Structures are given as structure tokens and as C-alpha cells.
Amino acid sequence: MNQSLQMFVRLNLRSSIVLLSWWIFAAAPLVPISQTSAEDYQPLPTWDFRLYKTPDGDILPRSRDIAEDREGGIWVATWGGGLHYFDRTVWRDFTERDGLPGDWTRCVEVDAKGRVWVGTGDGLARIDRGQVEILSCSEELGVPLDDIYLIERMKDDSIWVSDNRGNLVSFNESETPAWRMVLSATATSGNRINSLATEADGTIWVCLRDQNLLSFDGEEWTPSTPFEGQAWLGVGPRFSEPDSLLCFNNFDTPIYRREGDGWVPFPECGRRVFTIARSPGGDYFAGTDYGVYRFVDGKWNLLYLGREVGRPEVDVLLFAKDGSLWIGTREGLVRGYLPYWTREIGSKRGVGLSTILLSDPDSHTVYGIDSENFLVKKDGADWSRIAPFEVPSDQVVHWTTLRDGAFWMLIDKGGNRFQFDLAKVSVESGQILEREEISDLGPDLRVFQTS
Incomplete structure (x- = not known):
């Protein structure tokens, strides 16, 4: 035995x-009836959600962005705690002491060669085999990239980077020059880009902080107006199938879905949405100011994340190759284990x-x-x-x-x-x-x- x-x-x-x-069983009735009825409340018994902690047992700071590398390693950009990497039992931190421009990291992405790009409040860096390199395109484009808000790997494997001034630049080392201006601060009127998504037909959508949603068809940028009073919009999922792109307002509850050449209303979840992702099974998941919601059978259902996690404000969602759901929240990093x-x-x-x-x-x-x-x-x-x-x-x-x-x-x-x-x-x-x-x-x- x-x-x-x-x-x-x-x-x-x-x-x-x-x-x-x-x-265990009184958890569901605690969900406010005004937001989610008992019928809507659907805990997932197949998930085991846990606050992810350091080897010393410490909870991570606010987890702003998450990326997965080719080997299944997870990279987490934390606000004030630098960049964290872990793969099963291996854990490593990257901070200003290791060469990062700063410890206030907002975004992280992995390129086609496995190099890790990290954006901080003090600049842009790239990690290759554990070595940190500070990057800048000030000589090529006159943009210092000293306050990074967004990094995305595009379908052509180029890396797009946006700063606090509203500049959006791309890096593709197979081209000459490698750095190119996508949108200048003049074109965005100095409004930073909050989020970016790509449709299956190649159309690229970006959301500006205080102005319209913009789309790029490969030739020109066109404004779009799914909402009245454009402000703090977001789009997702990052890579969307036809008629599946959603647009949401960070300060209000309406959601719209892209359909054909226009936008149509989509069921609301009753919460402010900060990020949208899609599971391998095709379900929408929304990170909100009150935890994570899943869209099933025409309505949004609040996921029960457990008493330890609660219902935190969510910045990012990532479905990993092993089936785990990683959740970056303002209270730390959460992992949902699958399959059960x-x-x-x-x-x-x-x-x-x-x-x-x-x-x-x-x-x-x-x-x-x-x-x-x-x-x-x-x-x-x-x-x-x-x-x-x-x-x-x-x-x-x-x-x-x-x-x-x-x-x-x-x-x-x-x-x-x-x-x-x-x-x-x-x-x-x-x-x-x-x-x-x-x-x-x-x-x-x-x-x-x-x-």
C-alpha cells in the first residue's frame, strides 16, 4: 500500500x-443576483484554479501580460516585479539587475526564433538564451521606445511594438530596413494603442485610447465606429475567425461583434471587459473587473475560481499548449489546470x-x-x-x-x-x-x- x-x-x-x-456549496449563492443569477452561475468542475506563487511562496505582483514559448515555458510580465519565467520546476526572474530597462513590465511576446521581447515603462528589451539586450529604433525611425504598452507577434512573424506616445512600429529582420513605422504619433494624435487583433482575412484592428477603432487592410487605415463616444476600446481575440472579432469598452458593458462589413450588438456579461480570448474548443472567455466569464449557449457565465483566488480584475488570459488557462490579474497570477x-x-x-x-x-x-x-x-x-x-x-x-x-x-x-x-x-x-x-x-x- x-x-x-x-x-x-x-x-x-x-x-x-x-x-x-x-x-464549498455556499459559494454560488454569493454571486450578486444583479450580475449573475443562480442559473447563469456555472462552476467548471474540470478546472482547478490556484494562485501561482514563487518558490519562496510569494504571490506575484500584478500580472500584466503572459506568453508561452516553443518549449511550453511561461513568461509573465509583472508590474513592479520584472519578468518571470517558469517551466515545470524551473523558475527564473529577470529584473533591472539582470539588464532589463526597468522592473515595471507591461507586455511580453515570443518571436519565431524563440527570443523573448519584453516591454517596460523604461524601454524595450529582448532576451535570447538568457541574455538581455536593450533595443531601440531611435536612429532608424527617430522613436526612442522608452515607455512600451504593447508587443504583438503578427502572422508574418514580424513583431509590432507600440509606445505611450502612440507610435506603432514593426520589426522584421528578414526585411531591410528591419524597423518600419506602421502608425506614427501624428497619425494616432498621440493616443496610445490599447489592443490589437488580426482577422482571418488579414485585416488588422487597433484600438486607440481616446479615439476610434482603426482597421488596416494592407493598404490604408480606416476608422470604425461600433460604439457611441469612443474611449478605451479593446478588441479580441488576438487572431479571429470570420465574424468572431469582438469589440468592447473598458469603461462600459456593451460588446459588439464584427459581422460582414459592420458591427452588431453581442450579449453583455454585465461587467467591464478588459480582455477577450478564445479557448481551443471555441468558447469566448472574458477577463473583467469581476473575474472571468465564459460564453456558452448564448450567455456569459461567471467562472468560479475558488475562495483563494476570488473574483479579481483580469488583465490577460492565455490558453497554454498543455490545456492550462493562465490568468493575469491585478492581485497576481492564477493558473487553471486541465484536463481533469x-x-x-x-x-x-x-x-x-x-x-x-x-x-x-x-x-x-x-x-x-x-x-x-x-x-x-x-x-x-x-x-x-x-x-x-x-x-x-x-x-x-x-x-x-x-x-x-x-x-x-x-x-x-x-x-x-x-x-x-x-x-x-x-x-x-x-x-x-x-x-x-x-x-x-x-x-x-x-x-x-x-x-
């Missing part, structure tokens, strides 16, 4: 159960894997239920059985994790709720108890089930 894992948490019937049940509720064809001595319960992309450890209904663990390439799991996998309809993935809550089709701790898995545990029944399973194990 694996002593590091034992089934079911020891609970104090008179106090712990009451508090824990209130903690998927099907996989695997084998353990000819026994197929029925359900994956937990897949940790950092440690590559997987917990699941095999076709003979044993709790199984995959650590590396090998599967091993831990304990019988007498809740049939096809009866499980909902599950979630708390406390850094160690504590589980599981619900079956009969409405029975099971609470257990991965740190306490035992071969003797696993039987389905009658409702309201308390059972001792040894000196260190106790399991409680309620409906």
Missing part, C-alpha cells in the same frame, strides 16, 4: 463537515483506463479510475493501482479539487457527496456508505457521506 496516499479525509462530524459543506474530466485509452496489464481524475502538468502525475474500478496512479510511464474505488466511474457526474489539488469533492448520480484527501488513501476505504452514515475505517481514517 502506498502510504503517501490514503482514501477519504478524517472529518469531525460536528464541526468540520458543517464548515466544509458551507465553504476526460477520457483516455490506456492500459495497465490489459486493464483500460476509464476516467482521469487528476492530471498535473508540472509533475506529470495522473490519477484515474481503471475499467475494474481501481484508483490508479501514473508516475512517469508506469501505472500502479492504489486502492479499490467503489464509486463506479460512470456514476461520477461532478468533482473538484481544493487545497492545491490534494483534497477532493466528488458527487455521483444519486446526489451523494464524497470528501477525501489524497494524502490519506487506504485499501480498506472505498465502500459506498449509506446517507448520513458515519464509519470508522481505522484509527486514522473516517469517512462521511451526505446528500
